[in-house]
Amino acid sequence: MSIDPKQIALPDGLRPESSPPKEKAVEKASRKRITGRFLRGPISLEWLMKAGQQSGQALHVAIAIWFLTGVKNTNSVQLSNKLLREFGVDRYSKRRALKQLSKAKLISVKQGRGKSPVVTVLECSDVC
Template identity: 35%
Template structure:
C-alpha cells in the first residue's frame, strides 16, 4: 500500500525530466543556421559521401547571413581538412544541389539549388524496411 503523503510525488520535476515545449534556441551572440532548409535538400546531401552535408550546411549558413543564394565559400574555415571540404563540394555539385563558380585565387562562389525531385540525387535510396 502506498503512502498518501509521499512527498516525492509533490516535488517539481527537474530540468532534465520536464518536457520542453520548444526546441532549444541560440543565444543572441551565438551562430545559428537560418532556415527553412528544404528537407529534400538535406536528405540528398546526407546520401553523398564524406563531408558533403557539412559543406552544404556551411553554404546554407553563409546564404542565411548574406540573404543571398550565391555566396563565396571559404573552405579553409571549415573544421574538416580543406581537401575533404573540396571533395564534399564537388559531390554536392555532381548531385545538382549547388553550382560552383571557381575563380583562381578566390574562394568559390556557391549557388544553392533546389534538390532534384525523387531519390535520384546522390546514392540510390536504400530499400525501405519495416522499422525505418
C-alpha cells in the same frame, strides 16, 4: 444653412468626464535574448537528406553553405576555408564535397583561380 457647433454642444453638467486612467496593462514577458550563430530557414528536408547521402564531409559543407546563405541573405556565397575549418573540414575535403554536391545537383560552383569558390544553392524543385 450652416451649423453652429456651440448650439449642438452639451451643457457643462452633461459633458462626460475625462475617461478614468486605465490600469497599466500587464507588461509582456520579456524574451530572453539568445546569442550564438544559427541556420536560417526554411531549408528543404529533401535537399538536406540528398546532401546527407553523399559520402565524406559533404553534409558538413552543405550546412556551412546554408549558414552563409542565411547570414548573407542570398543564395550565392563565397565559401572560404576558414569557416569550414570550424566544421572540421580541410580544403581538400571541401573540394571533394563541393564536387559531390554539384554532381548531385544541389549546388553550382564557380571556381576562380586562387580564390574561394562561389557556390549557388539550387532550388529543391529543380533537384528533388
